[in-house]
Amino acid sequence: MFVKQLSVFMENREGRLEQATEVLKNHQINILSLSMADTTEYGMLRMVVSDPELARETLRENGFSAMLTEVLAVRLEHQVGELHRLTHILCAEGLNIEYMYALECAGTRAMIVKVSDGAAAVEAIRRGGLELYGNQELCG
Amino acid sequence: MIWNETKECMSRDEMNALQGARLVKLVDRVYHNVEYYRKKMQAMGLEPGDIRGLEDLKKLPFTTKDDLRDTYPFGMFAVPNSQIVRIHASSGTTGKATVVGYTRRDIDMWSECVARCITMAGLGREDIIQVAYGYGLFTGGLGAHYGAEKLGATVVPMSTGNTKKLINMMVDFGATGIMCTPSYLMHIAETIEEMGVRDKIRLKASLNGAEPWTERMRDKIEEKLGIHAHDIYGLSEIMGPGVATDCRFHSGLHIHEDYFLPEIVDRETFQPVADGVTGELVISTLVKEGIPLIRYRTKDLTSIDHTPCQCGRTTARIARFTGRSDDMLIIRGVNVFPSQIETALLEMGGTTPHYLMIVDRVNNLDTLEVRVEVEERFFSDEIRELENLTRRIEQVLQQAIGLAVKVKLVEPKALERSMGKSVHVIDNRKLD
Numbered sequence: 001m002f003v004k005q006l007s008v009f010m011e012n013r014e015g016r017l018e019q020a021t022e023v024l025k026n027h028q029i030n031i032l033s034l035s036m037a038d039t040t041e042y043g044m045l046r047m048v049v050s051d052p053e054l055a056r057e058t059l060r061e062n063g064f065s066a067m068l069t070e071v072l073a074v075r076l077e078h079q080v081g082e083l084h085r086l087t088h089i090l091c092a093e094g095l096n097i098e099y100m101y102a103l104e105c106a107g108t109r110a111m112i113v114k115v116s117d118g119a120a121a122v123e124a125i126r127r128g129g130l131e132l133y134g135n136q137e138l139c140g
Numbered sequence: 141m142i143w144n145e146t147k148e149c150m151s152r153d154e155m156n157a158l159q160g161a162r163l164v165k166l167v168d169r170v171y172h173n174v175e176y177y178r179k180k181m182q183a184m185g186l187e188p189g190d191i192r193g194l195e196d197l198k199k200l201p202f203t204t205k206d207d208l209r210d211t212y213p214f215g216m217f218a219v220p221n222s223q224i225v226r227i228h229a230s231s232g233t234t235g236k237a238t239v240v241g242y243t244r245r246d247i248d249m250w251s252e253c254v255a256r257c258i259t260m261a262g263l264g265r266e267d268i269i270q271v272a273y274g275y276g277l278f279t280g281g282l283g284a285h286y287g288a289e290k291l292g293a294t295v296v297p298m299s300t301g302n303t304k305k306l307i308n309m310m311v312d313f314g315a316t317g318i319m320c321t322p323s324y325l326m327h328i329a330e331t332i333e334e335m336g337v338r339d340k341i342r343l344k345a346s347l348n349g350a351e352p353w354t355e356r357m358r359d360k361i362e363e364k365l366g367i368h369a370h371d372i373y374g375l376s377e378i379m380g381p382g383v384a385t386d387c388r389f390h391s392g393l394h395i396h397e398d399y400f401l402p403e404i405v406d407r408e409t410f411q412p413v414a415d416g417v418t419g420e421l422v423i424s425t426l427v428k429e430g431i432p433l434i435r436y437r438t439k440d441l442t443s444i445d446h447t448p449c450q451c452g453r454t455t456a457r458i459a460r461f462t463g464r465s466d467d468m469l470i471i472r473g474v475n476v477f478p479s480q481i482e483t484a485l486l487e488m489g490g491t492t493p494h495y496l497m498i499v500d501r502v503n504n505l506d507t508l509e510v511r512v513e514v515e516e517r518f519f520s521d522e523i524r525e526l527e528n529l530t531r532r533i534e535q536v537l538q539q540a541i542g543l544a545v546k547v548k549l550v551e552p553k554a555l556e557r558s559m560g561k562s563v564h565v566i567d568n569r570k571l572d
Contacts, residue, residue, distance in 0.1 A: 039526075044522075
């Protein structure tokens with residue numbers, strides 16, 4: 001029950017993000033959510049997109065280092081304490097969160113999470129009563 | 141002052157006779173003691189008897205760093221290990237070090253050479269000399285040290301690293317001489333200014349080598365410190381620092397010709413060229429016992445002048461080096477070949493990632509950055525993993541070349557390829 005995330009390595013130089021979004025636009029790829037992590041020297045663009053395989057191929061063809069990573073999309077309501085439910089479940093299980101960012105589109109509300117042990121996290125999240133989305137549900 | 145007038149002020153005829161006699165003995169020695177040379181000479185149909193004097197020098201084969209690599213570690217030694225009292229090593233082109241061994245007499249000879257050099261710089265037994273080359277496998281520290289001791293000076297073995305401590309001691313001890321790389325001396329000079337102790341130092345002269353520098357850099361050092369700065373040349377294969385130095389007239393570096401027979405050859409034809417014409421410096425070690433070398437190609441480009449110098453010395457002078465005929469870089473005094481980086485990256489796994497070395501000089505200290513293209517197999521979506529990867533490459537490269545390296549990950553194909561071949565080095569150092 002994972003979601004394929006598109007991860008793109010980017011040097012910190014002018015116009016690089018613009019080039020990446022242009023490639024995605026030209027191939028009719030919709031970005032559902034994204035987060036940009038940055039260091040002094042490079043950035044990591046993480047995205048949930050409508051067609052991850054196509055996105056990775058086209059980006060590669062255009063000279064980007066792109067890869068697909070399995071992450072979790074946990075359905076969370078817009079309510080006080082919802083995020084805490086998730087972090088509490090993971091914490092109780094002794095799992096580390098590598099990174100997370102929010103996704104909201106067409107009625108879907110989710111937290112995209114990369115956890116140290118994906119399989120164990122799926123198990124724990126379900127046991128804790130939270131729902132997971134798959135790529136189809138997000139993009140369909 | 142001249143340290144050894146008998147040897148440094150010989151007439152040209154006397155010098156040639158001495159060199160000729162020593163060359164004959166050298167050839168005889170290597171033929172009978174070094175299998176590598178014997179085979180090489182036999183393959184050329186040469187016997188020791190064919191070499192009767194200087195005029196036969198050109199019949200002899202050249203020796204290169206590759207020959208030393210092929211016989212790693214001790215294959216070129218001409219004496220049993222029981223006679224070797226010290227080993228030094230410098231970078232080889234492919235990761236394997238170039239190893240040299242010294243007998244007790246070699247160390248004495250080396251010390252004699254360095255003592256001559258320090259004397260040329262106007263220093264003597266009354267002086268307090270700080271040696272701020274690195275001590276260790278690198279020949280700089282110990283070579284300078286033994287020479288300064290032979291001279292009878294008071295030697296302070298600072299090594300490198302703690303510049304403020306060096307300056308405090310320079311002030312407290314009243315040091316009058318210093319031996320280190322020119323870029324480090326520039327750094328020291330600037331730190332002296334920052335510390336505001338310029339009027340408390342008693343430095344008179346310096347001997348600087350192990351990396352390329354220019355006349356303008358010399359002027360700057362001399363002006364900043366109020367001293368005479370001298371260029372000291374050497375390479376571990378031949379001995380270490382002290383093969384040649386310039387006297388107070390700074391019109392080329394006097395080479396100790398009674399020990400080192402210099403030739404300048406054309407870069408392409410390898411035929412000897414006339415005085416004043418630039419070519420590759422080739423040296424035969426006339427008396428060295430541990431690892432005597434015949435016609436060693438230094439890859440350093442220079443010209444030679446055999447006319448006597450105003451200082452009274454008659455030894456030939458080589459001009460300031462104009463470059464190298466190979467791709468070796470000298471970074472903080474350390475010899476670095478791009479191929480070492482390549483080999484190290486290759487050993488990290490599979491194929492060679494494209495890389496670019498960027499050498500710069502920041503606050504008079506050389507810096508080396510290596511940009512490595514991120515390949516799919518290196519890639520991770522986690523910053524932490526990428527940072528670990530960066531550290532790991534840094535460690536591997538540092539171990540390979542013995543220098544701190546800053547690694548920067550870049551995108552695939554980000555590095556320029558010219559004519560299908562990657563450009564591997566950008567040297568931004570402005571030696572002026």
